[in-house]
């Protein structure tokens with residue numbers, strides 16, 4: 001099986017970008033070790049601190065964030081990083097060609113129950129306006145040069161796209177190398193599996209309620225087929241399932257709070273996952289527009305997410321449109 005770096009060279013990926021991805025694979029090995037140690041490493045549980053999102057930080061959140069930041073900023077090709085766990089950007093090398101936005105440990109509330117968590121990353125080019133401020137990051141997701149995630153599960157996997165389809169690499173822990181185990185992932189256009197936190201039903205727009213009602217009605221409803229539901233509560237795991245066996249993943253608008261009507265973040269959750277899903281032939285929509293076309297206004301802005309099987313995403317959007 002082919003290793004990560006030779007595979008990227010075969011895809012004629014720029015050497016500077018390969019260097020950044022190599023840094024990310026180093027962090028993956030370190031974090032996967034800590035996650036695998038669990039209680040033995042004394043890193044489970046929560047801290048007394050909160051992040052910019054007002055969420056209690058898990059010890060591993062902070063540890064993973066620090067590790068990824070340190071390793072990326074050692075790479076001469078990294079101009080700056082933005083993290084879910086950092087209020088502002090952190091500058092790297094002034095001649096660095098790339099910006100990296102990341103969620104160091106997505107699904108971190110799963111840590112204490114030994115469930116799946118992951119690191120999500122988005123790689124953008126430094127814009128003409130190389131201002132050294134957060135404004136550099138405010139580019140539509142369509143500008144990403146690469147995106148992916150590392151999933152810390154029964155095996156450690158990296159899903160990666162550099163714009164030439166989606167590949168999966170699995171960590172061979174005996175030699176410490178990520179080996180190519182899947183290539184050219186393709187999401188089937190139709191599905192009978194959906195992922196949503198249905199406990200938020202009462203907060204959704206009417207169109208989303210009607211859409212889910214018909215999923216639950218199965219063969220006795222107007223969809224005339226039965227659906228199955230999964231919800232890992234770690235986007236990285238739910239999206240991995242969509243990439244591997246299809247489906248639709250939704251975290252839609254909800255009325256719980258006007259200033260934060262969405263939960264997931266655009267720069268380091270929505271955009272990277274949208275690039276992966278589109279590269280695998282699926283759709284990724286906010287409910288208003290394609291996620292990759294959104295012009296960001298803040299590095300921590302949130303976004304509604306409807307992504308996965310092309311025909312199912314369009315079916316959902318049809319319900320939203322009909323209820324407007």
Ligand code: AFP
Pocket residue numbers: 055105106107108109110197233234235236238251263264
């Ligand atoms: P945590 O990182 O706080 O566990 O949140 C995970 C997440 O951002 C995303 O990975 C999940 O899809 C989503 O939140 C789960 O949200 P609910 O807890 O509302 O189901």
